[in-house]
Amino acid sequence: MRSSFSFQDEETGWNNPKKTKKQKELLSYRGKVLNQRMAYPFDYKITLAKRRIQAAIDQYGEEDCYVSFSGGKDSTILSHLVLSMGYKLEHVFSNTRLEYPECIKFSKEWCKKNGIKLNLVLPDILPHEVWKKHGYPMFSKEIAELLGRMWLGYKCHPKKIKKVKGFLKRLGYNGDPSDSKKVKNFLKRKGLKISSKCCYLLKKKPMKEWQKRSGKKVAIMGVRAEESQIRRTVWVRKGCIYETKDQVVVHPIIFFTEKDIFEYAKKYDIRFADIYYEPHNLKRNGCFCCGFGCHMTEENNFIKLKQMNPQLWASIMNHWGFSKICEKCNVKIE
Ligand code: SF4
Structure with a gap:
């Protein structure tokens, strides 16, 4: 179903290699609109986010909606926004078994404090089994x-x-x-067994199965365009609310910048999970030993993990085989 917050590929001819002049202009216009909205005043972005949450609930019904919650800073702000509108939507945490313990603890405490039901969704396969069978990320x-x-x-x-x-x-x-x-x-x-299967088997598949079991198909997510080109592109193509084959995706805080996230936290006196503060000062949460992006930065996931939790780091390196694959891929681990 089409809402005023969604956009269709037919309009921009996204998959068509021979786009018309009008379609090309439309795509470039959408890119500019995104930049403009990201530059809107902070308070107005809060209004926009709430409008999108309300639109999803009005269109699909409260019962069908849930908040995708990772215990990270963005999903915490999203959760606060939803709560501030008077909704206690179920929160769902996809626990790959590679999540920072601080984020799991935070999620449990946050949901308990706010009277929200939290579902921890686990995959039916262990991370090292995935890597051994299919390859490392x-x-x-x-x-x-x-x-x-x-x-x-x-x-x-x-x-x-x-x-x-x-x-x-x-x-x-x-x-x-x-x-x-x-x-x-x-x-x-x-022995360069590398694969992207990990995300599907540890995250997507268990979440799909949960959605099927629960009957909830509207995922409200704390995704922001500033995070990556892929996320920008998704908004340009599809907007803030869009349907896929088996679910509805809602991105209310897509226009928020990192600065907005911290400004919101300050305004409402929200303390995030401990990983964001001294001595860790992490910028993002997510899997603690993912190899994605680790070749591009000096302070990669593995190096940070060693500083935070040397025992866990040693176990991942020695028992789960990351030291070998990282050496072969010329990726620093300490
Ligand atoms: S983020 Fe990395 S480690 Fe986590 S599930 Fe995806 S590929 Fe695997």
Whole structure:
């Protein structure tokens, strides 16, 4: 069903390589609108967020809606917004078993304090079983997916080869990246078992199953456009409320910046989970030992984890095999 907060691919011709001039102009206009809204005054962004929450509840019914809650700062602000409107929607925490203990503790306390039902959704497979069977999450979702396919001997589209070739070089492969047989042999010989399956098996699948069991299909999420290009693109294409094959997705705080999040917390005297404060000062929550993005920063997930919890770090490195795969991928772990 179409709402005033959603947008359709047909309007922008998103999947059409031969877009009309009008469609191209529309896409560029949507990008500009997004920038404008992100620059709106803080109080007005709160109004916009509440309008979107209300629209989702009006359109789909309170019973069908839930808050996707990770115990992170963005979902905490989202939760506060929903509560401030008088709704006690069920909160759902996707516990991959790789979440910071501080965020789990915070989520339980936050929900208890506010009288909200919290569901902790667990996958039916353990993280190290996923990595052993399918491969480790390294570099980025897209690159891990390509390397995972190459491990299995699949051919890649030339456009994808362009993307993955620098990574193959980094891993020590100097042959032709489009020779799928050679690439497969190289990856197997070096034990470079990399894959993007982790997110699906530890997060998406258990959440899909929970949605099916609970009958709730409207996920209200604390996603912000400022976080990544992918999130910007999703808004440009689909807007703040959109339907997928099996759920409805709502992004009320999509226009919030990091500064707005902290301003909101200050205004309403909200203390986030401990990971955001001294001595940890983390910028984001999420899985504590994900290899995505770790090749790009000096202060990566593994290095931070060692500072926060040396015992957990040692266990991940030695028992779960991250030290070996990181060494092969030339990623620092300490
Ligand atoms: S964020 Fe990383 S570690 Fe966590 S489920 Fe996704 S791929 Fe796995």
